[in-house]
Amino acid sequence: MSQSAEVQHEVQHYDVVIVGGGLVGTTLACALAVELGEAYRIAVIEAREPSPLPKIDENSVFEPRVSALTQASRQLLTNIGVWPKMMQQRFGLMKTMCVWDADGTGRIQFHGEDLGQSELGFIVENRITVACLFARLNDFSNIELITPASIAELSAPQADGSRLVALDNGRQLRTSLVVGADGAMSKVRDLAAIELQEKAYGQSAIVTTVKTEKPHQHTAWQRFLNSGPLAFLPLRTTAGDDHFCSIVWSLDDEQVDDIMALDDGAFKIALERAFESTLGSVEQVAPRFKFPLRQRHAECYVKEGVALVGDAAHTIHPLAGQGVNLGMLDVAVLTEELKRAQQRELPAGHPSILKRYQRRRRGDNALMMGTMRGFKLLFGEGALPVRWLRNTGMSCLNDLEPLKNRVAANAMGLSGDLPALARPDYFNPSF
Numbered sequence: 001m002s003q004s005a006e007v008q009h010e011v012q013h014y015d016v017v018i019v020g021g022g023l024v025g026t027t028l029a030c031a032l033a034v035e036l037g038e039a040y041r042i043a044v045i046e047a048r049e050p051s052p053l054p055k056i057d058e059n060s061v062f063e064p065r066v067s068a069l070t071q072a073s074r075q076l077l078t079n080i081g082v083w084p085k086m087m088q089q090r091f092g093l094m095k096t097m098c099v100w101d102a103d104g105t106g107r108i109q110f111h112g113e114d115l116g117q118s119e120l121g122f123i124v125e126n127r128i129t130v131a132c133l134f135a136r137l138n139d140f141s142n143i144e145l146i147t148p149a150s151i152a153e154l155s156a157p158q159a160d161g162s163r164l165v166a167l168d169n170g171r172q173l174r175t176s177l178v179v180g181a182d183g184a185m186s187k188v189r190d191l192a193a194i195e196l197q198e199k200a201y202g203q204s205a206i207v208t209t210v211k212t213e214k215p216h217q218h219t220a221w222q223r224f225l226n227s228g229p230l231a232f233l234p235l236r237t238t239a240g241d242d243h244f245c246s247i248v249w250s251l252d253d254e255q256v257d258d259i260m261a262l263d264d265g266a267f268k269i270a271l272e273r274a275f276e277s278t279l280g281s282v283e284q285v286a287p288r289f290k291f292p293l294r295q296r297h298a299e300c301y302v303k304e305g306v307a308l309v310g311d312a313a314h315t316i317h318p319l320a321g322q323g324v325n326l327g328m329l330d331v332a333v334l335t336e337e338l339k340r341a342q343q344r345e346l347p348a349g350h351p352s353i354l355k356r357y358q359r360r361r362r363g364d365n366a367l368m369m370g371t372m373r374g375f376k377l378l379f380g381e382g383a384l385p386v387r388w389l390r391n392t393g394m395s396c397l398n399d400l401e402p403l404k405n406r407v408a409a410n411a412m413g414l415s416g417d418l419p420a421l422a423r424p425d426y427f428n429p430s431f
Contacts, residue, residue, distance in 0.1 A: 010172075014043045014144075015348050016338070017165050017175040018187050019151050021046025023067070023126060024310035024327040025181030026133035030080040031335040031421055033140040036342055043173060044139075045165075046147040050134040054127060056090055058239035062209040063125040064289050066246045068220070068233060070121050072422040073328040077129075079426045081139070085132040092123035092234040092246075095218040102225040102276075119218070123246060124232045146171065154178065154191035154306075161349055163305040177349035178306050179334070184296055186312035192303050198346065201293040203228050203315055204256040206249040208288040209235065210271070213280025215242040221278060227252050230274050231318075244282075248318050249274070250293065260290055293317055295369060301362055302354035309334060314365050326365055330417035333360050 016032060018025045029044050054060070069077075078081040097120055100107040112120045137143055143378050146167070151417040155164035158174075165173040180188030189196065216234040221231050228250030235244040249271070251259060257268060268282040303309045310327030334357050341353045420426050 011174050012349045014173055014175045015040035015177055016177045017173050018179045018181055019045045020182035020422045023130050024331060028331045029143050030136050031331055033143055035335050035339050038142045039342055042143045044145045045149050045151060047150045049147055051131055053131045056238060058237050062235055064207050065126040067126055067324045068121050068123055070325045073325050074122060075424055076328050076332050076422045082132050082136045085135055086128060089128045090236060090238050092236050093119045093218045094121040094123060094220045094234060097220045099222045102223050123235060133299050141210045151187050157304045161305055176347040180308045180312040181230050181310055182312055184311040184315050189298060189308055189312050192306045196298040197297045197299060199295045203250050203252055203293045205293055205318060206288055208291055209246055209286040210282050211243050211284035212282055216245050223275060229254055231398050256290060301358040305349040307354055316369050320404045322368055330361050331358055332421040335421060336419045
């Protein structure tokens with residue numbers, strides 16, 4: 001794989017051009033190389049130079065941006081040869097999930113062992129995942145990483161259905177398929193004139209890392225308050241210290257600035273109170289970051305010669321940690337459809353292939369987004385009858401083991417109609 005940011009004015013040809021070298025975009029590039037071999041010539045356009053694998057020791061601070069990866073996402077990363085690299089770094093195990101209502105007695109717990117798994121999921125710093133993906137890109141001779149560079153223009157479809165991609169460094173690329181993996185503010189989506197449905201949740205999230213008095217017990221804790229959910233996600237140092245958690249505290253917009261303005265001492269007290277001191281006192285707190293929460297959903301995921309994946313297609317409330325996992329399933333399904341195109345000797349951007357991708361992913365993503373919005377509204381309702389109903393419902397579900405485990409298995413990517421790359425029985429004889 002070569003890296004280049006030199007100005008080149010001749011038009012270069014690729015089968016797929018992926019705009020965005022973040023977690024989802026680089027996963028797609030690796031997945032295509034594994035599944036399709038060298039049949040496709042792939043370009044990855046990324047605005048920033050990739051960072052090398054971080055040197056982490058027991059004193060290294062945790063990056064505030066982490067992802068809760070489901071078993072399906074782990075399986076995908078395993079099947080494309082990235083997970084072994086990640087496991088050489090640090091990560092948190094999520095063996096149990098405990099969710100409870102701040103306004104009542106409703107509580108529900110999920111255990112990996114009840115699903116035949118040693119863990120439900122994994123908490124990994126984004127910088128580690130992305131660095132391992134870039135390291136894997138180097139194994140493929142048919143992938144070119146073009147960085148630093150950004151997309152500047154996107155032509156209308158040519159007579160053969162291809163598109164011309166003009167970069168800000170002067171290079172021009174011709175491709176059968178442009179994939180927008182460039183995040184929530186996607187330039188590809190805008191250049192392709194794909195409309196966006198957007199709703200504000202009326203909340204912002206505070207993200208930071210804390211050290212607590214008691215160990216987290218490999219448990220993802222989530223308390224639902226009227227003002228929004230508060231999650232403590234388990235982290236672990238290289239020395240095995242289990243007293244660190246990544247927190248995501250969702251608050252109504254009128255509250256978040258007051259909490260952000262607190263000094264560290266006052267913030268620790270407010271956090272302990274909101275979390276009912278479940279893990280004892282908060283002993284340390286890292287710098288805090290705030291970001292607004294909005295639901296975004298592209299009205300379509302595809303146009304002629306263009307497809308959207310990940311946050312470019314959809315963003316969701318973080319209360320269930322499903323955002324990046326939905327993007328990973330986008331990748332697995334799009335890869336599966338492009339393999340179908342290869343087998344039928346169709347170009348990567350053939351309309352039938354892209355329509356199948358959209359049909360398989362947009363409905364599922366819309367359902368998950370609607371479910372998360374419903375949870376937010378349900379737990380934000382303070383009326384006594386609603387509080388009684390949700391607490392009773394949580395308690396009943398917790399007692400119904402088969403139903404509870406079925407819900408957990410679907411959420412963790414252990415069941416359902418999963419694409420091949422996200423399944424444990426995946427086999428590629430060339431890999």
